[in-house]
Amino acid sequence: MIVKPGTAWTDAYAGCLRAAPEAFHDDRPLNRWGGGWRRDGVAGTARSPVDGTPIMAPPRVERATASAAVRAAADAHTAWARTPLPARTRRVRAALDEFRAHRDLLALLLVWEIGKPWRLARADVDRCIDGVAWYAERIADMLPGRTPLPGPVSNIASWNYPMSVIMHALLVQALAGNAVIAKAPTDGGVTCLTLATALATRHGLPITLLSGSGAELSGPLVTAPEIGCVSFVGGRTAGGRVAAGLIDSGKRHILEQEGLNxxxxxxxxxxxxxxxxxxxxxxxxxxxxxxxxxxxxxxxxxxxxxxxxxxxxxxxxxxxxxxxxxxxxxxxxxxxxxxxxxxxxxxxxxxxxxxxxxxxxxxxxxxxxxxxxxxxxxxxxxxxxxxxxxxxxxxxxxxxxxxxxxxxxxxxxxxxxxxxxxxxSNGxxxxxxxxxxxxxxxxxxxxxxxxxxxxNRPRSRGDREEHFGGIGASWRGAFVGGELLVHAVTLGPPGERLDGNYDTPVR
CATH class of the missing domain: 3.40.309.10 (Aldehyde Dehydrogenase; Chain A, domain 2)
Structure with missing residues (x-):
């Protein structure tokens, strides 16, 4: 057996350098904040789970850098929230066209970074593209009477679905009028997410991408007053720490946590x-x-x-x-x-x-x-x-x-x-x-x-109009999916209570 020619890690990273030279150096991906790509943070070493091949590790920034990035994202949020919906939609669709053009490169990065088989890696990219395209067609019907949040949406998510969960959420949140921040997963997927961010931001989408440890960045990305909403996908232990940071803040939150299905x-x-x-x-x-x-x-x-x-x-x-x-x-x-x-x-x-x-x-x-x-x-x-x-x-x-x-x-x-x-498992x-x-x-x-x-059939996270959430300790805050995702990241009429799981409240 051999590695199929053209699919080696060196081929994949060379493809990143060609497709988005602004976001990659020969030795590392970059962070993006304040409207530009920055060679900040400490670059570590990593190995692919596929066969131990050395790959790029997330360049970890310090808390002070993350705080500056959040303040810059808040400034971008103010301008983006005033951008008319037709212009936002055009830019999101242009980003999706870029994803389609680079579909196989994005998928190959998922194979090397998080070990997805080829069929499932391509499906992850396709689910992101198709899901966001669905929202772009229908977003106008979901926004009457609603306005963007007062600050950017902060996204902290696990490594297993960089495209169909993380990037999908970022683009829908931006479509709804918010600047967005993503913490790159520490365990894998940073190169794929960096490439997707580069392809999207060249069309003016207000995306901040930071790498770093949860302990170092949780303060700026969760409790900073500029943040309008925290969206978390991960386990109960990490989710509990995020929830603890939200106590008494009154901040909008979407905390998807695990359960024993x-x-x-x-x-x-x-x-x-x-x-x-x-x-x-x-x-x-x-x-x-x-x-x-x-x-x-x-x-x-x-x-x-x-x-x-x-x-x-x-x-x-x-x-x-x-x-x-x-x-x-x-x-x-x-x-x-x-x-x-x-x-x-x-x-x-x-x-x-x-x-x-x-x-x-x-x-x-x-x-x-x-x-x-x-x-x-x-x-x-x-x-x-x-x-x-x-x-x-x-x-x-x-x-x-x-x-x-x-x-x-x-x-x-x-x-x-x-x-x-x-x-x-209590939910x-x-x-x-x-x-x-x-x-x-x-x-x-x-x-x-x-x-x-x-x-007599399995259930899944779902796409497009299907709602998604959790019961008990598996979820805290607003539900997502279809119009609920848009409602979760926009403001409605005074006194509105979003659909969600508040059995285990943050307070």
Whole structure:
């Protein structure tokens, strides 16, 4: 196996230098603030999770630089908020045309920086383009009676979807009349996000892009008085720190946090349907907020479930996303590549082993020998699919989302036990029920603490007009999706209360 010619990291970075020389130097990407690209911050070193290839690390700025950048973004916000909507829409559409022209380069950067297989990397770029284009067509109908926020929107998001989550949000927020700030994810995606920012800002969009540690930048990007809204996507630990910074501020916020998304199996018999859904659930190694890592199964159905589950999980394909047998071969259609880094793979391996030591039952443990790799390549960030029955309550796998290709299975005997097991994490973004009788499924689904519930189908974040949010500790603040996203980043009539989750208020 070889890396497909033309897809090496050096090819990808050379493409960045050609496409946006203003945003990249030979040795590092730049930060953007105050209307220009700046060689500030301390450039570190990084390695691709794909095979350990050295890649560009985020140039980390200090708190004082971030504070200056926020003040500059506030000035840009004042001017941009006065820009007529037709002009804003033209500029956003011009940015989308740039993304289309550089689609494969953006996708290739996602492969190297965060390990997405080629098909999923291109889909991430396409979802950003198509989603923002949908808003550009309809934004005029969403804004009557609404005005931009009093200050820019600050975006802090995880590394797994730089285009379809982070850049999508930035462009819609700008379309609605706001200047926007993005903190580049520390763990991966900075080069892709830098290129996309360069392609957008050459058309006058007011985007600030900063790199740095959360501890260093959380003050300026969360609590600065200039900030009009904080939009966060990530885990509960980091989300809790952001929420703590918002206490008593009254600041608009959108805090999307993780939950243990569960798939219940109750009075069910269509095992071929479920087997296909199990296989697809391993896309991107379950490294997404709407992955399903927990199956809650009626005990008497467990033999049939196992007959469907094991062939499906054994069919999952993983490995080096750019490995091919010959130069003229197409890239392989893999379900997932590496995890985000070796530390994550080591941590999940430890959690699995510890759960078994404490009494969990390993029902499947794949081998890296089943993956598609280059001879002698670094495979430290890879983890084969695994599943454990009855994880012990003392294990992190019992109550937390693994964010990797590890499933847990819990057996139950009653509907009450089913609901209790599926609601174990005090709120989730999505849940699904496999149930032959849809009326029974809907009745049970109404008791689940998840924002979206599917009956015999998975649910996802969604695109365009579909609303998205969370229940319990999985979300705080305004919901998004469709007109709700626009409402979340604009001001409506006095006294307006936005649709959202305020069960766990910031105050």
């Amino acid at each position: 569960c798939w219940g199996v109750w009075r069910f018999s269509d095992w071929d349907l479920l087997a296909g859904q199990i296989r697809r659930s391993f896309e991107y190694g379950k490294q997404r907020c709407t992955a399903y890592p927990r199956y809650v199964v009626q005990r008497e159905l467990f033999p049939d479930f196992l007959d469907a589950y094991l062939p499906a999980v054994r069919a999952v394909r993983f490995g080096h996303p750019l490995a091919v047998p010959s130069a003229d071969s197409d890239l392989e259609d893999l379900d997932y590549g590496p995890l985000i880094n070796q530390a994550k793979a080591v941590s999940l391996t430890w959690s699995f082993d510890d759960a078994v030591t404490r009494g969990g039952i390993p029902i499947h443990r794949g081998s890296l020998a089943d993956g598609l790799f280059l001879d002698g390549q670094d495979t430290g960030a890879y983890l084969a699919p695994a599943a454990i029955l009855a994880p012990p309550p003392s294990s992190p796998l019992f109550h937390a989302e693994p964010f990797g290709p590890v499933d847990t299975i819990v057996l139950v005997d009653t509907e009450a036990e089913l609901l209790a097991a599926m609601n174990a 989730a973004l999505v849940a699904s029920l496999a149930c032959d009788d849809e009326e029974t499924g809907r009745k049970l689904g109404a008791e689940l603490r998840a924002f979206k519930v599917g009956i």
